[in-house]
Amino acid sequence: MNHKLELRNVIKTFNSEEGEIKALEDINLNVKPNEFLCIIGPSGCGKTTLLRLIAGLDLPSSGEIILDGKEVKGPSPDRGMVFQEFSLFPWRTVIKNVTLGLKIRGINENEQYRIANEYIELVGLKGFENCYPYELSGGMKQRVAIARALAMDPSILLMDEPFGSVDAQTRNVLQEELLGIWKRTKKTVLFVTHSVDEAVYLADRVAVMSTRPGRIVECMDIDIARPRKRTSVEANEIREMLLMRLGSEYQKIR
Amino acid sequence: MKRNNWLSLLEGKYRVEIISLCVIIVIWGLLADFVVKELYKLPGPISVFYAFYKVREVIPLDIAVSLLHFSMGLAAGAVVGITIGGLMGWFRVIDRAIDPLIEIVRAIPPIAWIPFAIMWLKLTHYSAGFIVFLGAVFPILVNTYAGFRGVDKVYIDAAKVLGCDKGKDLIKYVAIPHSIPYTAAGTRIAIGIGWMCVVAAEMLGASNAGLGYRLWSRFYLLHMMDRLVAYMIIIGLIALIMDRIFRYFVEGKILKWKKGTVAV
Ligand SMILES: Nc1ncnc2c1ncn2[C@@H]1O[C@H](COP(=O)(O)OP(=O)(O)O)[C@@H](O)[C@H]1O
Numbered sequence: 001m002n003h004k005l006e007l008r009n010v011i012k013t014f015n016s017e018e019g020e021i022k023a024l025e026d027i028n029l030n031v032k033p034n035e036f037l038c039i040i041g042p043s044g045c046g047k048t049t050l051l052r053l054i055a056g057l058d059l060p061s062s063g064e065i066i067l068d069g070k071e072v073k074g075p076s077p078d079r080g081m082v083f084q085e086f087s088l089f090p091w092r093t094v095i096k097n098v099t100l101g102l103k104i105r106g107i108n109e110n111e112q113y114r115i116a117n118e119y120i121e122l123v124g125l126k127g128f129e130n131c132y133p134y135e136l137s138g139g140m141k142q143r144v145a146i147a148r149a150l151a152m153d154p155s156i157l158l159m160d161e162p163f164g165s166v167d168a169q170t171r172n173v174l175q176e177e178l179l180g181i182w183k184r185t186k187k188t189v190l191f192v193t194h195s196v197d198e199a200v201y202l203a204d205r206v207a208v209m210s211t212r213p214g215r216i217v218e219c220m221d222i223d224i225a226r227p228r229k230r231t232s233v234e235a236n237e238i239r240e241m242l243l244m245r246l247g248s249e250y251q252k253i254r
Numbered sequence: 255m256k257r258n259n260w261l262s263l264l265e266g267k268y269r270v271e272i273i274s275l276c277v278i279i280v281i282w283g284l285l286a287d288f289v290v291k292e293l294y295k296l297p298g299p300i301s302v303f304y305a306f307y308k309v310r311e312v313i314p315l316d317i318a319v320s321l322l323h324f325s326m327g328l329a330a331g332a333v334v335g336i337t338i339g340g341l342m343g344w345f346r347v348i349d350r351a352i353d354p355l356i357e358i359v360r361a362i363p364p365i366a367w368i369p370f371a372i373m374w375l376k377l378t379h380y381s382a383g384f385i386v387f388l389g390a391v392f393p394i395l396v397n398t399y400a401g402f403r404g405v406d407k408v409y410i411d412a413a414k415v416l417g418c419d420k421g422k423d424l425i426k427y428v429a430i431p432h433s434i435p436y437t438a439a440g441t442r443i444a445i446g447i448g449w450m451c452v453v454a455a456e457m458l459g460a461s462n463a464g465l466g467y468r469l470w471s472r473f474y475l476l477h478m479m480d481r482l483v484a485y486m487i488i489i490g491l492i493a494l495i496m497d498r499i500f501r502y503f504v505e506g507k508i509l510k511w512k513k514g515t516v517a518v
């Protein structure tokens with residue numbers, strides 16, 4: 001089997017003042033090339049922790065994370081990440097945010113700008129190249145963050161509730177655009193969300209996580225033909241199943 | 255037509271400010287002439303205006319000398335403050351190692367160093383410059399420290415994911431740009447304190463030239479209070495102008511990405 005990404009028995013515990021916190025317990029997960037995988041779970045269940053481990057920003061307490069056959073040992077531009085919080089550098093303009101990674105990679109300046117412009121156009125922000133982040137709306141900031149990640153041509157795109165803090169209308173538009181980008185760039189996408197609607201609209205497959213310590217309790221294929229309709233009968237059925245599965249997780253919190 | 259031009263001042267944008275200033279000068283004059291009536295205690299506006307004229311020849315040189323002392327101290331303060339503040343903000347060990355020393359030295363008013371400045375550096379320009387340095391370095395250091403220390407973790411993570419794996423890159427692309435507004439705010443405070451230090455150092459014997467020196471040794475000791483007031487006004491105006499220039503330059507040019515947040 002050739003997997004894009006493989007997580008084997010990944011465990012993560014944090015040492016805090018109140019003692020050990022077990023954030024992730026025995027995560028096993030395989031992601032296929034070009035797959036759009038959503039990870040869904042109640043807040044605090046370890047979704048961010050899991051993405052950070054894959055990004056290499058933290059190391060697992062035990063277990064292995066293997067991307068393209070190599071074990072993840074630290075952060076690298078072959079894993080693009082869009083963060084839950086706004087993460088654009090406020091002191092750099094839109095275009096300079098996108099070129100930074102290319103610059104560090106040592107690409108010459110003309111090429112940096114050519115690539116950056118291409119991705120800025122891809123996320124629909126042509127004309128905003130020289131704006132500073134404070135001049136952009138929340139949705140626009142996340143689009144730039146997506147462009148910044150994609151410009152590095154990563155092997156996998158990690159997205160941590162990227163549309164969590166934009167309004168519902170913008171959110172729908174962004175989801176649609178993300179699918180368009182995914183189709184065109186053929187990236188593998190790992191998308192964290194706590195919204196069932198979002199997962200059902202976007203994903204090829206949904207992994208449901210339990211409350212802390214986070215485990216993957218179920219993987220569900222979403223066999224709905226694309227382009228999808230948010231209100232279709234099949235979507236409703238899957239949504240209901242996911243909600244029930246998640247509901248039993250929320251029950252445990254109370 | 256001439257008359258009209260004069261009157262138009264009273265209709266312009268700054269009419270309230272101009273009228274207020276005129277009223278203050280009139281009150282000052284009345285106080286000096288009819289209440290205090292002693293030139294040594296309160297010279298009136300007219301004698302002060304005349305004093306400007308009497309000392310017009312030495313003003314440029316005194317300003318130049320004081321600005322020299324000031325810029326030497328401020329430049330040294332900026333270099334040392336930014337370097338040490340940045341290092342302390344970035345490396346926890348360095349912070350812990352020199353923080354106690356910094357806290358103690360910072361608590362001593364710079365003016366208390368004047369005797370040592372004279373002992374060590376004699377009556378050179380370095381002597382007053384050293385006092386300015388002591389006044390300027392700490393606000394810059396402390397603010398730069400806060401700028402480095404306070405970098406939001408998400409920016410560090412974002413930079414790491416983009417390939418900044420070396421500390422050098424993180425400092426260059428994240429910590430330094432993040433700390434610039436802080437350092438700018440610190441520098442603005444340093445300009446104010448540094449200017450006070452110039453005048454004090456020159457007055458208290460760390461120099462035999464400059465605005466402070468002349469104010470004390472040539473005017474006060476000879477009780478030429480009208481000239482003294484003229485110099486006080488010059489000192490105040492220079493501080494005001496420096497602050498305005500700095501704000502214009504920094505807020506308008508360097509910190510376009512952070513509109514209107516540097517005012518301290
Ligand atoms: N650096 C850390 N130190 C200690 N505990 C942490 C740390 N990061 C996360 N946690 C804990 O791990 C759990 C999972 O957090 P997180 O992954 O952010 O959840 P989610 O993203 O699903 O909301 C939380 O209980 C959180 O308090």
Ligand SMILES: [Mg+2]
Pocket residue numbers: 047048049084160161
């Ligand atoms: Mg999270």
